[in-house]
Amino acid sequence: MTQSPIPVVVNGALGKMGRETVKTVAQAEDMMLVGAIDKNPAHLGEDIGEIIGCGALEVPVLNDLESVLVLATQEKVQGVMVDFTHPDSVYENTRSAIAYGVRPVVGTTGLSDKQIKDLAEFADKATTGALIVPNFSIGMVLLQQAAVTASQYFDHVEIIELHHDRKADAPSGTAIKTAQMLAEMGKNFNPPKVESSETIAGARGGDGAGNIPIHSVRLPGLIAHQEVIFGATGQIYTLRHDTSDRSCYMPGVLLAIRKVTELTSLVYGLEKII
Numbered sequence: 001m002t003q004s005p006i007p008v009v010v011n012g013a014l015g016k017m018g019r020e021t022v023k024t025v026a027q028a029e030d031m032m033l034v035g036a037i038d039k040n041p042a043h044l045g046e047d048i049g050e051i052i053g054c055g056a057l058e059v060p061v062l063n064d065l066e067s068v069l070v071l072a073t074q075e076k077v078q079g080v081m082v083d084f085t086h087p088d089s090v091y092e093n094t095r096s097a098i099a100y101g102v103r104p105v106v107g108t109t110g111l112s113d114k115q116i117k118d119l120a121e122f123a124d125k126a127t128t129g130a131l132i133v134p135n136f137s138i139g140m141v142l143l144q145q146a147a148v149t150a151s152q153y154f155d156h157v158e159i160i161e162l163h164h165d166r167k168a169d170a171p172s173g174t175a176i177k178t179a180q181m182l183a184e185m186g187k188n189f190n191p192p193k194v195e196s197s198e199t200i201a202g203a204r205g206g207d208g209a210g211n212i213p214i215h216s217v218r219l220p221g222l223i224a225h226q227e228v229i230f231g232a233t234g235q236i237y238t239l240r241h242d243t244s245d246r247s248c249y250m251p252g253v254l255l256a257i258r259k260v261t262e263l264t265s266l267v268y269g270l271e272k273i274i
Helices: 016-027 048-052 065-072 090-099 113-126 138-150 173-183 246-260
Strands: 006-011 031-037 080-083 103-106 130-132 156-163 206-208 212-218 224-232 235-243 266-268
Touching (some): 006 016, 006 065, 016 031, 016 246, 065 090, 080 090, 080 246, 090 113, 090 130, 113 130, 113 266, 130 246, 138 173, 138 224, 138 246, 156 173, 173 206, 235 246
Parallel strands (some): 006 031, 080 103, 103 130, 130 266, 156 212
Antiparallel strands (some): 156 224, 206 212
16 A cells, blocks of 8 residues: 655745755655745745745645644644744744644754753653754764764864854854764863963854854855864864755755654654664
């Protein structure tokens, strides 16, 4: 028997990542786009496919999350909500999806540690799978794994993340996650060599996990980029990942949609499901 397609709701459907996700889900044979949500009133009620230029999909843009989540629960297969919205709304969006029995795949960054913990507890109680993914790029997962390996041999490391100037949160969730992965090695990085001070507050970056400074750059022309720079006497080891097109995230998005249907709890990070 052919398995029923996975019903998918895209929240933030008119954003750059949302549009790319809509196109990708619409083309996936094992998925069915059942909802497109966006707070922008300009295209309310219009067909999302016609708006983004991939042909009519018979899915109107709506601005009421809960009414669309209901649609995702009416299919034979448990639905999935992909969220690319805003840090101010992502927590409530994710909690609402879990409450309705729709499995969230969250690409929006900006959730605090406490919010992630609360969502994990809520997902456990509901026995509902959830995925929070700071970065859907397979290349970034490989960079993080290489950084973890390098951290065994270097005691000094800093992270620089660079994004477009419309990104609302800083530092990026990817940079925070990278620092956390390095800190899990049990080392306290960057032991001080001198007693230093900042002439301008924040010049040395923000304090990430493991005493790892994180520096954020926001400029037009950028998409998403990250450097992890290790230093030791006589050498510098730099790992860098650059994004030139948002389509690079789509294999990770598809993987996350498929994997979250197999989960019964919250998982944080794409590397956990690869």
